[in-house]
Structures are given as C-alpha cells and as structure tokens.
Amino acid sequence: MSLAWISKLTLAAGLVALPATGWAQSVNISYLTHWSPETVALLEAAAKDFSRQNPDVAVTVRAVPFGDLLTTLRSQGGSSDGPTIGGIYDLWLPELARDKLVAPAPDAVASEVKSAWPAGVVSAASVGGTLYGIPNEIDVYALNYNKELFKAAGIAAPPKTWVEFKDAAAKLTDKDKGQQGFGMINSWAAGVVHPFASLLVSNGGNLVKDGKPALDSPQAGETFALYEDLIKSGASIPAMATADANTTGPFLDNFVSGKTGMIIMANWWESALKTGMGDKFANIATAPIPVGPSGDKPHSISYSWMTVVNAKAGDAEQKAAWEFLAWLNSPKSGKNGASAMSDILMSMGILPSRTSDIEAHKDKLGSDFLSGYVSVLADARPFPVVLGGQEFSESLQQTLEALQYGQVSAKDAQANAQADATSILERAAK
Amino acid sequence: MAKAFRASAGIMLAPAVTLIGVFVLLPMLLTVWLSFQDWSTQTPFSEASFVGFGNFNEIFGPTSVGRDFKTALLNTAIYTALSVALILPLSVVFGLLVYQREVAGGTALRTVLFSTYMVPMIAVALVWSKLYSPSEGPLNQLLGLIGIGPQPWLSSPRSALVSIVLLNVWQQVGYFTVLAIAGLTQIPGSLYEAATLDGANGREQFRFITLPLLRRTLLFSAVIAIINAVQVFEPVALITQGGPVGSTNVLTYHIRRVGIERAQGGLGSAMAVTLMLSLIVCVSALFAFVNRKDSE
Numbered sequence: 001m002s003l004a005w006i007s008k009l010t011l012a013a014g015l016v017a018l019p020a021t022g023w024a025q026s027v028n029i030s031y032l033t034h035w036s037p038e039t040v041a042l043l044e045a046a047a048k049d050f051s052r053q054n055p056d057v058a059v060t061v062r063a064v065p066f067g068d069l070l071t072t073l074r075s076q077g078g079s080s081d082g083p084t085i086g087g088i089y090d091l092w093l094p095e096l097a098r099d100k101l102v103a104p105a106p107d108a109v110a111s112e113v114k115s116a117w118p119a120g121v122v123s124a125a126s127v128g129g130t131l132y133g134i135p136n137e138i139d140v141y142a143l144n145y146n147k148e149l150f151k152a153a154g155i156a157a158p159p160k161t162w163v164e165f166k167d168a169a170a171k172l173t174d175k176d177k178g179q180q181g182f183g184m185i186n187s188w189a190a191g192v193v194h195p196f197a198s199l200l201v202s203n204g205g206n207l208v209k210d211g212k213p214a215l216d217s218p219q220a221g222e223t224f225a226l227y228e229d230l231i232k233s234g235a236s237i238p239a240m241a242t243a244d245a246n247t248t249g250p251f252l253d254n255f256v257s258g259k260t261g262m263i264i265m266a267n268w269w270e271s272a273l274k275t276g277m278g279d280k281f282a283n284i285a286t287a288p289i290p291v292g293p294s295g296d297k298p299h300s301i302s303y304s305w306m307t308v309v310n311a312k313a314g315d316a317e318q319k320a321a322w323e324f325l326a327w328l329n330s331p332k333s334g335k336n337g338a339s340a341m342s343d344i345l346m347s348m349g350i351l352p353s354r355t356s357d358i359e360a361h362k363d364k365l366g367s368d369f370l371s372g373y374v375s376v377l378a379d380a381r382p383f384p385v386v387l388g389g390q391e392f393s394e395s396l397q398q399t400l401e402a403l404q405y406g407q408v409s410a411k412d413a414q415a416n417a418q419a420d421a422t423s424i425l426e427r428a429a430k
Numbered sequence: 431m432a433k434a435f436r437a438s439a440g441i442m443l444a445p446a447v448t449l450i451g452v453f454v455l456l457p458m459l460l461t462v463w464l465s466f467q468d469w470s471t472q473t474p475f476s477e478a479s480f481v482g483f484g485n486f487n488e489i490f491g492p493t494s495v496g497r498d499f500k501t502a503l504l505n506t507a508i509y510t511a512l513s514v515a516l517i518l519p520l521s522v523v524f525g526l527l528v529y530q531r532e533v534a535g536g537t538a539l540r541t542v543l544f545s546t547y548m549v550p551m552i553a554v555a556l557v558w559s560k561l562y563s564p565s566e567g568p569l570n571q572l573l574g575l576i577g578i579g580p581q582p583w584l585s586s587p588r589s590a591l592v593s594i595v596l597l598n599v600w601q602q603v604g605y606f607t608v609l610a611i612a613g614l615t616q617i618p619g620s621l622y623e624a625a626t627l628d629g630a631n632g633r634e635q636f637r638f639i640t641l642p643l644l645r646r647t648l649l650f651s652a653v654i655a656i657i658n659a660v661q662v663f664e665p666v667a668l669i670t671q672g673g674p675v676g677s678t679n680v681l682t683y684h685i686r687r688v689g690i691e692r693a694q695g696g697l698g699s700a701m702a703v704t705l706m707l708s709l710i711v712c713v714s715a716l717f718a719f720v721n722r723k724d725s726e
Contacts, residue, residue: 067671071686074691075690095692099470100472101472238586239564240585241585242585242670243673244669245667250565250585254565390691395494398675401587401674402675405586405674
C-alpha cells in the first residue's frame with residue numbers, strides 16, 4: 001500500500017473517530033487554581049485518571065497567579081462559561097455565597113464532608129449552615145528559624161516568650177552582613193496580617209470577637225508595640241520584607257539565603273524553601289509562636305482552602321464537577337488510602353484536612369519541618385471569616401505596613417486599625 | 431443639493447457613529463449612572479439603588495475607602511507627571527541624536543530604541559523585578575562598583591513609585607522618540623540654513639526653530655503619554671500589588687480591587703468617573719496652554 005493511501009485511510013479513520021470522541025466526552029468542566037505549573041501537572045494527571053473512569057467528562061485545569069485568583073473568579077464566575085470549579089480561600093466564601101457565585105453542595109456531598117472532615121474545617125466551608133465547598137488544605141502559622149544562624153548567634157533553643165523572641169531577634173541581627181533577626185512581610189495581605197494575628201492570639205487577643213473588631217484591646221496594643229520595637233531596634237528591616245504577586249520576592253529570598261534569622265510563615269511554603277535552599281533546607285526548623293505577656297500558651301492563625309462549584313454553570317457541568325471533586329477528595333483516588341487531592345497538597349508541604357488523609361500521610365507529616373506545624377494545629381485559631389473580611393484584611397495590611405515603615409506609631413496604628421475595621425465590617429454587614 | 435449632501439454624509443457617518451455610541455459612549459454613560467448607585471458588580475443593573483453623591487462622599491471621605499482612593503489618585507498624578515516630565519525631554523534628546531542622516535547606524539539605533547516598546551509587559555515586569563532586587567539585583571551590584579550603597583528600589587515606599595516610573599520610561603521612550611523624529615522631519619532644512627547664515631549657533635537654532643516647530647508633535651506626545659500613564663496597570667499588578675504601604679497603588683489597580691475583587695461597583699464607578707474627569711481637565715488644560723502660546 002502506498003504512503004498516499006495510508007495517509008488517506010488514517011485521515012478517514014480519524015474523521016470517523018472524531019465525533020465518537022466528541023460524544024464520549026460530552027461534559028467539559030474547568031478547574032481554576034493558583035498553583036504552580038508542577039502542581040497543575042499533578043492535578044491534570046488526576047483529572048485524566050477521573051476521565052478514564054468517566055469517559056463522558058473532560059476536565060481542564062487553568063492557573064492564574066494568586067493575586068488574580070479572586071478577580072478571575074468574580075469577573076468570570078458570574079457566567080456559565082466561567083470556570084466550573086474554583087479553589088478558594090475561606091475568607092472569600094461569605095461574599096461569594098452572598099453574591100450567589102458558588103453553588104451549595106448536594107446533600108450526598110455535604111453529608112460525606114460532615115462525616116469525614118473535622119467540624120471546624122466544615123464550618124469554614126459553610127455559610128449559614130449550608131456547605132458550599134469541599135475543604136482540602138489547611139494552613140497554619142508557626143515560627144521558622146535558621147538553626148545555623150541560631151548556632152552562630154549562640155542561641156540554644158527557639159524563643160518561647162516575647163522577651164526571648166526580642167532577645168533572639170537582637171542577637172541574630174548583624175547589619176554588616178545585611179542580616180535581620182526577624183523577617184516581616186509586606187505588599188501581600190495574608191503575608192502581613194497572618195503573622196501579626198498569630199502573635200496577637202498568642203498574646204491572648206483576637207482580630208474579631210463576636211463579629212466585631214477587637215483591635216482596641218490591650219493585647220492588640222502590646223502586639224502593635226512589639227512590631228514597633230522590632231522595627232525601631234533594627235531587628236526587622238522592612239526593605240527586606242517585600243513580596244510580589246506570586247507570594248515570593250525579597251522576603252523569601254532573604255530567608256532562603258540566610259539573611260533572615262526567624263520568620264512566621266505557613267506550612268505551604270515548604271516547597272518554596274526546598275526549591276530555594278536545596279540541601280540547606282535541613283537548617284530550617286519549626287517552633288510554636290512565642291507567647292506574649294498577656295497570653296496563656298502558643299496559638300497560631302489557621303485558614304483553609306476549599307473547592308467550590310460555579311452556581312451559574314449548567315446542571316450537567318455542576319453534577320460532573322461535584323462528582324469529580326468527591327472523587328478527587330476521596331480515599332479511592334490517591335495512594336495508600338489517601339485522596340489524590342491530599343497527594344497533590346503534600347507535594348507542596350501543605351497539610352490536608354480530611355481526617356483519613358492525615359492518617360494516610362502520617363509518616364510525611366512527621367517530618368522535622370511539618371511536625372512543628374501539625375503540633376500547633378490543635379491550638380490554632382481560625383482566621384475570622386466574616387462579610388468584608390478581605391477588605392478588613394487589606395486595610396489592616398496597610399496599617400501594619402505603615403507601622404513597619406515608621407509612618408505611624410504603634411498607638412496610632414492600633415487606633416487606625418480599629419476605626420477602619422469597624423467601618424468596613426459595619427458597611428459589609430448592611 | 432445641500433440636503434442630499436447632508437443625507438449622504440449622514441448615511442456614511444452612521445456606521446462609525448453607531449459603533450462609537452454603542453462601544454464608547456454607552457459604557458461611559460453607564461459608568462456615570464452607576465457612580466450614583468449602590469450596586470454590586472455581581473448583581474443585575476436592576477438591583478442598583480440610587481444614592482446620589484454618596485459614593486463620591488465616601489471616596490473623598492475620612493474612612494479607609496477615602497484614604498485609599500486619595501492615595502491612589504495622588505500616586506497616579508505623581509506617576510503621570512514624572513513619566514511625562516522624563517519621557518518628553520528624553521524623546522526629543524534621543525530624536526535629535528538619532529535624526530542625523532549622516533551618522534552611520536542611525537536606523538539601527540531607532541530600531542533598538544523602539545524595540546523596548548514592543549516587548550510584552552509581562553516580560554518587562556519579570557526582568558525589572560529581578561533587576562531591582564535589593565539583595566541580588568544587578569542594578570545594586572552596578573551601583574556598588576561605583577561606591578554607591580544598595581538602594582531599596584521597589585522595597586521602600588519612598589522609591590517604589592519612582593522605580594515603576596523608570597521602568598515605564600525605559601519601555602515607552604523609544605515610541606515617543608519615533609514621534610519626535612517624525613516631528614523633526616517636518617521642519618524644513620532651509621530654516622536651519624538661513625539661521626546658520628545669520629550666525630545662530632546650535633543652541634539658538636534648537637531654541638528658536640526646533641522647539642517651536644516641534645510644539646504640535648510634543649502636544650500630541652504629551653497627550654498620549656498622559657493617557658498611557660494614567661492607565662498604568664500591569665507593572666503594579668505584576669510586581670508590587672500596590673505596595674509597600676500603598677505607595678504604588680495607582681487608580682486603575684485600585685478600581686479593579688474595589689470594583690471587581692470587592693464587587694463594590696458603585697464605588698468603583700465613582701472612582702472611574704473621577705479619573706475620567708481628572709483626565710479631561712488635564713488634557714483640556716494642556717490644549718488651552720498650547721493654544722494660548724500659539725496665539726501669542
């Protein structure tokens with residue numbers, strides 16, 4: 001048979017097969033995330049597994065930078081052509097649910113989630129008792145420190161109290177080497193607010209109490225003053241603290257290159273540290289948040305992420321999306337009784353939240369770096385999920401950055417933060 | 431005859447006028463209407479409720495909404511003024527340097543200057559964010575070679591906006607140089623010959639011939655530079671996210687945050703209308719200034 005004939009037959013076979021393929025994958029759903037290309041590849045592999053078992057469903061994955069995730073969800077989620085599934089931060093849920101951009105979970109999914117996830121995590125994925133998403137990751141803050149720098153500064157153990165913390169920060173600071181004791185973060189709302197909030201709750205305070213801002217408490221005043229002390233003493237240098245749209249940048253570079261002695265960060269940055277540090281990652285250790293003068297014991301701020309389904313998507317797409325998510329988060333989809341989602345999360349050093357996933361990944365969660373985070377999870381306080389929460393967070397970010405750069409005193413920062421938060425939360429609640 | 435002419439002109443203009451009406455005027459009018467409404471971008475227009483000047487009171491008020499808006503407005507004004515003040519003189523200087531027919535490599539130089547304008551902003555942002563890196567950035571390393579200490583660039587509220595301006599100038603100056611060259615080619619060479627015969631030196635020729643005859647080109651360049659600068663968005667979204675301390679939070683970025691992220695469509699529209707009015711005032715003032723100079 002000549003080459004021309006082979007080509008013609010191949011083309012004819014292709015044309016015959018094409019409609020069949022089209023009919024087989026009659027439902028197309030898309031998944032919007034902010035994950036890196038490596039992690040997206042893992043999600044795509046899981047989606048292919050699902051499509052093999054469900055040939056009528058095709059899943060495509062689309063990634064945007066973290067800074068664009070909410071905007072993309074808001075601008076495209078209002079249409080049936082927008083992403084069918086979105087990975088969201090729990091703080092965004094109340095407003096997305098209010099604006100009817102996300103669909104309530106079907107009963108079967110809701111009862112599965114309520115039985116298989118811890119109650120606190122289920123509550124963060126619910127509004128008014130209705131579950132809107134399948135929780136996946138949980139993030140918690142802890143103190144990360146560089147053991148090599150600690151040794152060089154003659155510090156034997158990580159600080160347990162604010163007094164020890166300030167003392168360690170001072171000892172770790174070496175202006176000649178361009179080295180700071182404690183690394184703050186700026187230009188990224190969660191990066192600024194969560195470490196501050198972790199210190200605040202470890203000092204017995206709260207960001208929001210009974211739905212009202214509580215930044216006028218004496219405990220909050222002491223936390224603002226701690227920041228002011230660290231800046232004024234030179235133990236924390238704001239110019240080393242900048243973050244970019246991908247939540248990387250100088251703050252990460254300085255910790256990775258050994259120019260920052262301590263930093264308060266969440267577990268998910270393990271993969272960024274490993275990539276940046278290579279073998280030197282072994283120098284990094286995790287410890288609980290130092291306890292303030294008004295605190296009882298170390299607490300941290302925790303928050304969760306979940307996957308939600310576009311309420312404007314067609315019925316078939318919504319049904320397929322919930323089926324895919326239920327499978328992705330079930331013990332059937334991953335290795336050794338873990339879910340495929342938890343395998344993806346663990347590749348980044350992120351803690352899964354499903355009870356069976358925590359059990360399945362027990363060994364890896366016991367690593368030097370992650371065990372420090374797992375140990376503080378029990379006493380962690382969830383970041384307040386309220387209407388206007390994102391605006392509140394961005395406003396507090398501005399105030400804390402102004403304090404970092406010496407534009408306001410600790411006292412004024414506290415007064416501004418409370419006044420802004422009151423006005424934002426009152427307006428959002430209307 | 432005149433009636434038939436008017437009818438035919440109307441028929442010929444109708445498609446363009448309709449398109450402009452639907453895609454330019456209608457959205458502008460809609461934005462103006464929304465600026466007087468309390469409206470979430472996630473709800474239909476029918477759910478908007480009239481609040482009069484409430485949104486404008488809010489954005490110029492003392493709360494965090496007003497404070498952030500006023501900072502963004504000021505940042506945009508500084509960014510625009512600095513960009514125009516740097517781009518226009520540089521474009522004339524580069525234009526004069528490049529507009530030398532006798533100099534070998536003039537065309538290549540024009541191409542190099544214009545090429546920065548063709549580089550996508552995402553690439554520019556990625557490269558410049560690394561160039562500006564305070565600890566490992568090449569710019570600080572170069573400064574170190576001549577004994578100047580490391581600069582914070584994007585990491586300080588004092589220098590972040592200026593750093594973004596420099597990036598903008600680097601990218602846009604080539605385009606404006608091409609405009610300046612186009613203006614220079616329109617100046618008759620006989621004027622320079624006559625001036626030379628009258629004993630005018632280079633500086634005098636530039637002051638009394640080049641600059642006055644380049645005025646129209648510079649007016650056009652200034653208007654385009656102002657509009658481009660006011661619309662700055664990508665470098666802020668890609669590099670600084672408006673920080674630190676809101677020092678690079680420009681209006682387009684802030685309007686996106688308020689109008690889309692927070693779904694506060696009424697407030698976002700009021701901000702957009704204020705930006706539009708500011709732009710109209712600036713450009714009109716510029717035209718009035720140049721027209722007065724022309725009549726003098």
